[in-house]
Amino acid sequence: MVSSWRPAAILAAALQVAAAAGAAPAVRLNDDPADARGYLTFEVTGLPPALVAAVGRARLDPASWAASFSVHTVREDGGVSTVAVLGSHEAGGGRLRFRPRFPPVAGVAYRVRVDLASLARRAGQPPPAPARLEATVALPPPPAAAPTVVEAIYPSRGVLPENLLKLYLHFSAPMTRGEAFRHLHLLDAAGNEVTPPFLGQELWDPEQRRLTLFLDPGRIKRGLRPHEEAGPPLVAGRSYRLLVDAGWPDAAGRPLAAPFDKRFTVTAADRSAPRAADWRLVAPPAGGRGPLELIFPEPLDHALLERVLEVVDEGGRRLAGRIEIAGEETRWRFHPDRPWAPGGYRVEVETLLEDLAGNSLRKLFDADAAAGEHEFETAPYVVLPFRVATADP
Numbered sequence: 001m002v003s004s005w006r007p008a009a010i011l012a013a014a015l016q017v018a019a020a021a022g023a024a025p026a027v028r029l030n031d032d033p034a035d036a037r038g039y040l041t042f043e044v045t046g047l048p049p050a051l052v053a054a055v056g057r058a059r060l061d062p063a064s065w066a067a068s069f070s071v072h073t074v075r076e077d078g079g080v081s082t083v084a085v086l087g088s089h090e091a092g093g094g095r096l097r098f099r100p101r102f103p104p105v106a107g108v109a110y111r112v113r114v115d116l117a118s119l120a121r122r123a124g125q126p127p128p129a130p131a132r133l134e135a136t137v138a139l140p141p142p143p144a145a146a147p148t149v150v151e152a153i154y155p156s157r158g159v160l161p162e163n164l165l166k167l168y169l170h171f172s173a174p175m176t177r178g179e180a181f182r183h184l185h186l187l188d189a190a191g192n193e194v195t196p197p198f199l200g201q202e203l204w205d206p207e208q209r210r211l212t213l214f215l216d217p218g219r220i221k222r223g224l225r226p227h228e229e230a231g232p233p234l235v236a237g238r239s240y241r242l243l244v245d246a247g248w249p250d251a252a253g254r255p256l257a258a259p260f261d262k263r264f265t266v267t268a269a270d271r272s273a274p275r276a277a278d279w280r281l282v283a284p285p286a287g288g289r290g291p292l293e294l295i296f297p298e299p300l301d302h303a304l305l306e307r308v309l310e311v312v313d314e315g316g317r318r319l320a321g322r323i324e325i326a327g328e329e330t331r332w333r334f335h336p337d338r339p340w341a342p343g344g345y346r347v348e349v350e351t352l353l354e355d356l357a358g359n360s361l362r363k364l365f366d367a368d369a370a371a372g373e374h375e376f377e378t379a380p381y382v383v384l385p386f387r388v389a390t391a392d393p
Contacts (some may be wrong), residue, residue, distance in 0.1 A: 025045070025130065026044070027112045028043055035099060041100075043097050045094055053091075066180075067265075071100065071113075073085065075392075085110070085369055087101050092346060105139070106174075116132060127281050129169050145252070147256065148171055150172075151170045151172050154170070155299055155329060159265055160264050163269040164213065165356065166213060169210065169213065175209065177202055199216055207349075220358075234266045234267060236268050239263070244256070244260040244359075262298045276382070279296055282294075287390065289335060292336075292347070296332070300330075303350070305353070307349060311345060313341075314344045319337075321335050340388050344386075345386055347383070351378045
């Protein structure tokens with residue numbers, strides 16, 4: 001795996017052969033402004049300017065360069081690879097350079113050998129002192145990343161409806177795919193593992209830091225065979241514990257720093273859809289960057305709250321800002337990037353916004369026709385107008 005990490009200082013241990021004490025020539029790894037790729041370059045500095053200029057004018061072919069200036073990786077046992085690192089050479093600006101075809105890797109040592117006498121002979125120059133230069137240079141390994149942790153599990157509250165549809169697990173770093181159901185355990189109050197309640201599919205965000213866990217909809221929806229045969233995944237009146245064990249590897253193959261669990265109790269199923277008419281909007285004063293706040297009578301879906309609400313001004317321009325979700329997902333706050341100007345605004349809410357049971361502004365997730373329940377026909381958006389006024393002096 002290639003690392004682009006840059007240390008504050010490059011470690012270099014120079015071993016000079018046939019070099020006089022205090023000789024200036026040295027080998028180092030350095031940034032090369034001429035390399036558009038941003039790779040570090042192996043450089044030989046402290047050489048006589050006349051020698052460097054003559055080598056540059058000689059326009060040596062690749063074979064001559066390779067015979068006189070080579071770079072090899074150092075094995076873990078201290079031996080040197082017989083295969084040279086691929087790259088190109090040049091002389092100019094008072095130094096010799098070797099540009100590797102691929103970037104040097106942090107934590108790998110490189111043995112650099114420069115036959116200065118050979119280069120001088122090929123360039124028609126007298127042999128310099130020292131005649132040869134050998135050095136081992138390395139980029140130290142990057143600092144170890146902090147162990148990955150479970151940052152949160154949503155819904156965050158400790159009382160959840162019997163027909164809870166999904167959970168979100170948030171991690172501090174990307175995780176490995178295909179491991180979730182080996183390391184997730186739903187336990188009852190006695191510590192017994194519950195019959196697998198989740199759909200057997202891992203749904204990750206693009207960064208692989210958020211996992212969406214759907215409880216089996218077939219066991220949630222009334223009238224379906226899985227519901228009749230196995231019952232709902234969660235049962236009202238009971239307590240549960242969702243355990244994430246520490247053996248779950250992150251994308252780098254490291255186990256989690258610690259296990260994480262979420263304890264909750266289950267209440268009656270939620271079979272009513274959220275209504276925007278039940279929400280309370282608190283508008284901020286003009287001139288500052290205080291938050292606009294929406295307050296809900298029940299928790300709503302955390303991921304959708306981050307995605308399906310936008311603030312728009314009178315000219316139809318969407319405002320840039322930061323979203324904050326608080327109060328166990330009962331409060332949505334918008335912090336604008338710029339101070340509020342006086343005037344009219346609106347919050348546009350996509351009607352696919354759901355509560356914890358998957359009931360949206362658009363329809364019920366579990367609509368029982370026999371009980372007279374039905375889908376709600378609504379527009380794609382709910383619009384909540386508000387005005388920002390100058391604060392009283």
